[in-house]
Amino acid sequence: MVEALLRLLVRRRPLAAASLGVLVVIALSALLAPWLPLPAPDRIDMASRLAPPSAAHPFGTDNFGRDILSRVVASGRVSLAIGLAVMALSTLAGAAAGLIAGYYRRADAVLMRVLDGLMAFPAILLAIALVAALGASARNEIVAIALVFFPRTARIVRASTLQLKERAFVEAAVALGGWDGRILGRHILLNALPPLIVQSTFVFAEAILADAALSFLGLGVRPPTPTWGNMLDDAHIYVATAPWFVVFPGIAIVVTVLCLNLLGDAVRDLADPHAAAGRRARARRPAAAPAGVQGVPGAAPE
Amino acid sequence: MARYVAGRLAALVPVVLVVGVTVFLLIHLIPGDPAQVILGPDASAAQVAQLRHALGLDRPIYVQLVLWFERVLRGDLGNSIFLRRPVAQAIGEHLGPTAGLTALAEALALAVAIPSGVLAAWKQHSRFDQAFMLFVLLGVSIPSFWTGLNLIAAFAVSIRLFPVAGYVSPARGIGPWLGSLALPAVALAFTQAGLIARMARDSTIDVLAEDYVRTARSKGLDEAAVLARHAVRNALIPTLTVVGTSLANLLSGAVVVETVFVLPGIGNLVVQSISRRDYPVIEGVVLFVALVYVVLNLLVDLLYAALDPRIQYG
Numbered sequence: 348m349v350e351a352l353l354r355l356l357v358r359r360r361p362l363a364a365a366s367l368g369v370l371v372v373i374a375l376s377a378l379l380a381p382w383l384p385l386p387a388p389d390r391i392d393m394a395s396r397l398a399p400p401s402a403a404h405p406f407g408t409d410n411f412g413r414d415i416l417s418r419v420v421a422s423g424r425v426s427l428a429i430g431l432a433v434m435a436l437s438t439l440a441g442a443a444a445g446l447i448a449g450y451y452r453r454a455d456a457v458l459m460r461v462l463d464g465l466m467a468f469p470a471i472l473l474a475i476a477l478v479a480a481l482g483a484s485a486r487n488e489i490v491a492i493a494l495v496f497f498p499r500t501a502r503i504v505r506a507s508t509l510q511l512k513e514r515a516f517v518e519a520a521v522a523l524g525g526w527d528g529r530i531l532g533r534h535i536l537l538n539a540l541p542p543l544i545v546q547s548t549f550v551f552a553e554a555i556l557a558d559a560a561l562s563f564l565g566l567g568v569r570p571p572t573p574t575w576g577n578m579l580d581d582a583h584i585y586v587a588t589a590p591w592f593v594v595f596p597g598i599a600i601v602v603t604v605l606c607l608n609l610l611g612d613a614v615r616d617l618a619d620p621h622a623a624a625g626r627r628a629r630a631r632r633p634a635a636a637p638a639g640v641q642g643v644p645g646a647a648p649e
Numbered sequence: 650m651a652r653y654v655a656g657r658l659a660a661l662v663p664v665v666l667v668v669g670v671t672v673f674l675l676i677h678l679i680p681g682d683p684a685q686v687i688l689g690p691d692a693s694a695a696q697v698a699q700l701r702h703a704l705g706l707d708r709p710i711y712v713q714l715v716l717w718f719e720r721v722l723r724g725d726l727g728n729s730i731f732l733r734r735p736v737a738q739a740i741g742e743h744l745g746p747t748a749g750l751t752a753l754a755e756a757l758a759l760a761v762a763i764p765s766g767v768l769a770a771w772k773q774h775s776r777f778d779q780a781f782m783l784f785v786l787l788g789v790s791i792p793s794f795w796t797g798l799n800l801i802a803a804f805a806v807s808i809r810l811f812p813v814a815g816y817v818s819p820a821r822g823i824g825p826w827l828g829s830l831a832l833p834a835v836a837l838a839f840t841q842a843g844l845i846a847r848m849a850r851d852s853t854i855d856v857l858a859e860d861y862v863r864t865a866r867s868k869g870l871d872e873a874a875v876l877a878r879h880a881v882r883n884a885l886i887p888t889l890t891v892v893g894t895s896l897a898n899l900l901s902g903a904v905v906v907e908t909v910f911v912l913p914g915i916g917n918l919v920v921q922s923i924s925r926r927d928y929p930v931i932e933g934v935v936l937f938v939a940l941v942y943v944v945l946n947l948l949v950d951l952l953y954a955a956l957d958p959r960i961q962y963g
Contacts, residue, residue: 464667467946468939469901472919473671476935479923480678552790559792560905564920579795583909586798587806587813597795605790612786 355617363613366606373603377423386414388421389571397589407591410581415592419599422573425485426558427603429568432489433554437497438547444497445504445539446531450512459505462498470495470553471560478566485568492557496550503546507539541618548611552604559600575600650954657950664943672936673717676928677710687730687926700730704929726933731925736933740915746816746830747907747914751899753830754837758895762842763888766849767881771872773854781846788843793902797836797909804832814911833910837902841895848891853884886957893949897942 357364376383386404392412400407406415448458465473477491508531511517517534525534555575561567562576563583570577578596585592679686684701692700701707704727705716720727726736769781805813811832819826856862857880865875904916911917915934922930 460663461667464664464671467664467668467943468671468935469897469942472901472904472935472938475904475919475923476672476675476931477678479931480675480928482680556790556792560794563792563794564905564908564923566923579798583798586802590802593795593798593802597792597798600795601787601791605786608786608790 356613359617360613363609366609366613369602370606370610373423373599373606374427376420377427380417380420380424383420385417385420388413388417388573390414390417397585397592399589400591406595407589409578409592410585410589415578415595418573418578419575419595422575422578422596423599423603425568425572425574426555426562426576426600429485429489429492429558429574430551430554433492433496433558434547434551436489436493437500437550437554438543440493441497441500441546442504442536442539442543444501445506446508446536448501449505449508450527450531450535455505458501462501465494465498468495471557474557474561475564475566478561483566483569488558488561488567492554492561495557496553500543500546500550503542504536504539507542508535511535511538542615545611545615545618548607548614552607552611555600555604555607653954654951657947661943661947665940668936668939668943669718669721670714672932672939673714675932675935676704676706679928682706683928687928689926703728721936726936727929729922729927729930731922731927732930736930739918739930740933740937743913743915743918745818745914746912747900747903747916749819749826750830750833750837750903750907750912750914751896753827753834754841754899755892755896757834757838758842758845759892761838762844762846763849763881763885766846766888767853767876767884769846770850770853770857770884771876771880778850781850785843785847788840791839792905793836793840794905794909796839797833797906800832800836801909814909816910816912816914829912833903833906833912836909837899837906840902841899844895844898845888845891849884849888852887853880855887856880856884859883886953889953889956890949893942893945896945897938900938900941 353364353367356367380388390413392408394412395404395408396410396412398404398408398412404414404416406419409415409418444458444462448455448462474488474491474495477494478487481487481491512535517530520530520534558567558574559576559579562574563580565577565580567576568574570581575596579593582589582592582596676683682697682701684697684704684706685692688697688700698707705713708716724737726740728734729736729739732739765781769778772778801813804810811828815829817825817829862875862879865879866872870878900915903914904919906912907914907916908920915938919931919934922928922934
C-alpha cells in the first residue's frame with residue numbers, strides 16, 4: 348500500500364517525491380543530531396566569531412563563534428517538534444469539532460459561529476497575543492498556534508462529514524443500529540481522512556512559519572535552546588556584516604516549508620483526481636462534489 | 650439586494666461577539682493576578698489593587714464582560730498603562746505607517762499577481778505555468794521577515810538603494826516615504842502575490858472553459874480580445890474575494906516585518922507593548938485588526954454580489 352503510493356508519487360509527481368526525500372533527510376538529521384559528526388551546537392569559540400563559511404564551518408559561525416550548521420540542525424529538532432505538536436493538536440481538535448459540527452445539527456450552529464469568530468483573527472496576530480498573555484514557552488506557543496489553525500481543519504472535516512452522512516453506507520450503518528461513536532469513527536472519519544491528511548501537511552508547514560515568526564519576536568522557545576526563528580532573531584543585527592548568519596537558518600525554514608507544501612499539493616491532487624484533471628471538469632459540471640471526498644483510495648465502505 | 654445586505658450584516662453579529670469575547674478573555678489568560686503581572690514584582694499591594702480596580706478586574710467576570718462590550722461599542726478601547734493615553738489614540742498614531750505599508754504591498758502584489766496568473770492560465774501546463782506554480786508555493790513558504798532581511802542585505806547594504814530601516818512620513822516628500830516603505834512592502838507582497846496569482850490563474854482557467862469564451866473564439870475574435878474582454882473581466886470577480894483576506898494577512902504580517910524595518914506602525918506598537926506588559930494595547934490592536942478584517946470581508950462579499958448578477962441574494 349505504502350509502496351504503491353510512493354511509486355505513484357515518483358511517477359506522477361517527481362518534484363513532490365523529491366520533496367519527500369528532502370524532508371526525510373531533514374527529519375533524520377534532526378533526530379540524529381547528537382550523533383552526527385558536527386561540532387557541539389553550543390560550543391563557544393570567540394576567536395572565530397562571525398567567520399564566513401569555510402571547510403571547518405560550512406555555514407560559517409555566529410556571534411559567539413558557534414558552528415551555524417550544527418545549530419541549524421539542532422534547531423530543526425525543536426522547530427520540527429513544535430510543528431509536529433501543533434499539527435497533532437490541531438488535527439485532533441479540528442477532527443473532533445468538525446465531526447461533531449457536521450453530524451449533529453444542533454451543535455453545528457453554535458460551534459461554527461465560534462470557529463468563524465476565531466478565523467476572523469489574522470493567524471499570527473492572535474498567536475502573538477495568546478503567547479503574550481500565557482507567557483513565552485514551547486508549550487504555550489504550541490497551544491496558541493494550534494488554537495489559531497484548528498478551525499480551518501474543523502471546517503474541512505465538517506464539509507466531508509456533511510457529505511458522507513448522506514451516503515448510503517452511512518445510512519445503512521445507522522439503520523442497523525450502530526452507535527454514533529462507531530459511525531463517526533469508522534464510517535465517516537476513515538473516509539474523511541484524505542483531505543484531513545492533506546490539511547495536516549499544510550498545518551505543519553504553517554506551524555513552522557508561525558513558530559519562526561514567534562521565535563523571531565522572542566515569543567517562542569528562548570535561547571540558549573536554538574530554533575530557526577530565534578537564530579534569525581540573534582542574526583538580524585549582523586545582516587550587513589555576516590549575511591551567512593541570516594541566510595542559512597532561513598534556508599532551513601524555506602526548504603522545509605516548501606517541501607511540505609509541494610508534498611501536500613501533490614497528495615491532494617492524487618487523492619482527488621477531479622482537481623488534478625484540471626478545474627475545467629468542475630466548470631462543466633456545476634453539480635460536481637467539492638474537492639476531496641469521493642473516489643478516494645482506501646477506507647472502503649462496508 | 651437589501652435583503653442580502655441585511656442577511657450578511659446579521660451573520661456578522663455572532664462573529665463579532667466571538668471576536669469580542671476572545672479578546673476580552675485574553676487578559677484573563679494571564680497566569681496569576683493580571684494586575685500583579687503587569688506592574689511587576691516590585692509594585693506595592695496598594696498599586697496592584699488600584700490597577701485591578703482601574704481595569705475592572707475586581708468585579709465578577711460577567712459584569713466585566715458586559716461593561717467591556719459597552720465600552721468597546723462606544724469606541725473606547727481602554728487606556729494604555731505605559732503610554733498613559735487612550736489605546737484608540739495610540740492606534741491612531743501608529744496607523745499611518747501600517748496603512749501605507751499594507752496598501753503599497755497590496756498594490757504591488759496585485760500588479761504582479763493578476764497579469765502573471767492570467768498568463769499562466771492561458772499557457773496552462775506550459776513551462777511558464779510550471780515555474781509560476783513553483784513561485785506561488787515559494788511565496789507561501791518564505792517567512793516575510795526573512796525576505797525582508799535578505800532585501801536589506803541586498804538593496805540597503807550591498808547596493809545602497811534604500812534605507813536599512815526607519816520610516817519617513819509622507820509629509821516629508823512622497824519619494825523618501827516610498828523609499829522607506831519599498832523593501833518591507835516587497836517582502837510582504839511576495840507571499841500575497843502568490844496567493845492572489847493562484848486564485849487569478851484558477852479562476853481564469855475556469856472562465857476559459859466557459860461556452861461564451863468558446864463562442865468568442867469561434868466567431869474569430871483574436872486571443873488578446875478574448876482574454877481582455879471575456880476572460881479576465883470575469884476571472885477577476887472570484888479573485889476579488891482573496892483581496893480582502895490578503896489585506897488582513899498583510900496587516901498581520903506587518904507585525905513582524907515592521908519589527909525588522911523598525912517602522913513605527915501598529916505591529917511595532919504590539920511588539921513593544923508585549924515587553925512592557927501593556928495588555929490593554931495588545932487587546933486593542935488585536936480587536937481593531939480583527940474588526941478591520943471582518944469589515945473588509947463584508948465589503949468584498951457585497952462588492953462580489955454587486956459585480957456578479959448570478960449570485961442569489963438569498
